[in-house]
Amino acid sequence: MAFAQRSITAGTSPGSDPIKVMVVDDAVVIRGLLTRWLGEDKSLKVVSSHRNGKLAVEDIEKSNPDVVVLDIEMPEMDGMTALPLMLAKKRDLVVIMASTLTRRNAEISLKALSLGAADYVPKPESTSEVTTSIDFRRELIEKVKALGARALRMRGPARTMRAETSAGRTAQPVRPISARPATDTRATFRGAAQPAGAAAGAVKYQTRPYSSARPRILAIGSSTGGPQALQEVMREVGTAMNDVPVVITQHMPPTFTAILAEHMGKAALRPSKEGEDGEVLKPGNIYVAPGGKHMIVEKDGGVAKIRLTDGPPVNFCKPAVDPLFDSVAKVFGSASLGVILTGMGHDGAEGVKTIAAGGGSVITQDEATSVVWGMPGAAAQTGVCSEILPLKEIGPKISRVLKGNTR
Known part of the structure; x- marks a missing residue:
């Protein structure tokens, strides 16, 4: 794995609202595993999980997640089809794409960033590798927490004061770079x-x-x-x-x-x-x-x-x-x-x-x-x-x- 953070404790500070997460993956074992990993962290709360993009899009307004971990390859509606539909329903939604390390999926993941996804997490090739990969687990949780904490700051000054980045500083709302206002505030x-x-x-x-x-x-x-x-x-x-x-x-x-x-x-x-x-x-x-x-x-x-x-x-x-x-x-x-x-x-x-x-x-x-x-x-x-x-x-x-x- 090319990137792994030192710990999986960064994110919201004690007493702050948990980051609400939706997991979308067609593999029942992977979906259950990610749900369990994320749910074990007290700063995170898994509000729903789905086997395809269609069900996830339909549930966005009800579950109201801060972060969606979205698989790319799924039946009925894949991740790339679901991505813009999710963002249309919730503009400040943080979507983290999850894909295996193939060239095709790498190209799709990078394309997803240009369409509004906040980041991606490369998954190991097999289910057995996913279950045993400490780096994958660490990277997934770090990114959900770091990007999710920033999403919470969009919701008002009270949360802005409570939520902190791992560096101990407040930050601006997460939006795709292409969507940021081009104002000069330096x-x-x-x-x-x-x-x-x-x-x-x-x-x-x-x-x-x-x-x-x-x-x-x-x-x-x-x-x-x-x-x-x-x-x-x-x-x-x-x-x-x-x-x-x-x-x-x-x-x-x-x-x-x-x-x-x-x-x-x-x-x-x-x-x-x-x-x-x-x-x-x-x-x-x-x-x-x-x-x-x-x-x-x-x-x-x-x-x-x-x-x-x-x-x-x-x-x-x-x-x-x-x-x-x-x-x-x-x-x-x-x-x-x-x-x-x-x-x-x-x-x-x-x-x-x-x-x-x-x-x-x-x-x-x-x-x-x-x-x-x-x-x-x-x-x-x-x-x-x-x-x-x-x-x-x-x-x-x-x-x-x-x-x-x-x-």
Whole structure:
């Protein structure tokens, strides 16, 4: 599994309303197992379970779930057909797609994100593997809790005060990135930055100036909500990356990362692929860390090359952002430009400090436009980022910085 959080205790705080969950899966054993796992967590409440999308859609208004765990392949009505019907009935519904690790299902899962699903959870291939997979169980519960807690915050200030993210901060409502308002609510002041949408008196984060060196590499880290955010950033950067290679670590399993690389290429209209061990980095090319491997950059014979390693997970992730950022800082120093986008956890926080210590620059996504402000929030809290920006501003800003303009 490419992504696993440290614990399964994050989510709503004691005394807050439980997150209501609907489970939709045609396999009775899997449906029962997921229902039991979720029901064992006191911050969650399984309000209904169904064997196909049709029954689930009909029950949305009655059960009124906050989160739906939705299987893709089901008889009578599959998950992709049910998804828009569910969202039409409840606009703030969080839908997490569940699918096995096939190329077809990976493509469908990524398409579901563009249609309004909040995230996906890759299921092991067989029922026996599902029942014994600790990583799958952990990831499922973490995502239901993190995304569900954010859904509760949409329901009024009382819940907003009670519900907390695993980072201990309130966050904005969960909506698909494509559906977010394109308003500029960023505020900057005297060497510090305030996340978009932050209220008066909210925490202010220290920032540092951009490097005076023109970047020779762009390194990006992301997780939950990352595929859509990456696509928007790559679309905006486009030909501005002609003179630099782009290396990306997105928390994803094998197969998914290969398809993600294809999507990045289409968005940027640039060559894009999974990184290969020993491959020389070429300007204008995009390299995505393959699922299940850490991707780093090394200098060999005067040229920068990709190295894939099979070491243990870092920050409970594989691939992880920190090893990539650490290696980029070592090879490119002050000519490094790092970006942290939406995601759960804190992967990348140490890496941005390494980039900053080497004289490089870091941009992180703001809270209002992040699906989950875990990774970017942790990066912002280091105080070494150059800017904290709404998603729609990150691509244009990267383009300017790559051209030597940091204004």
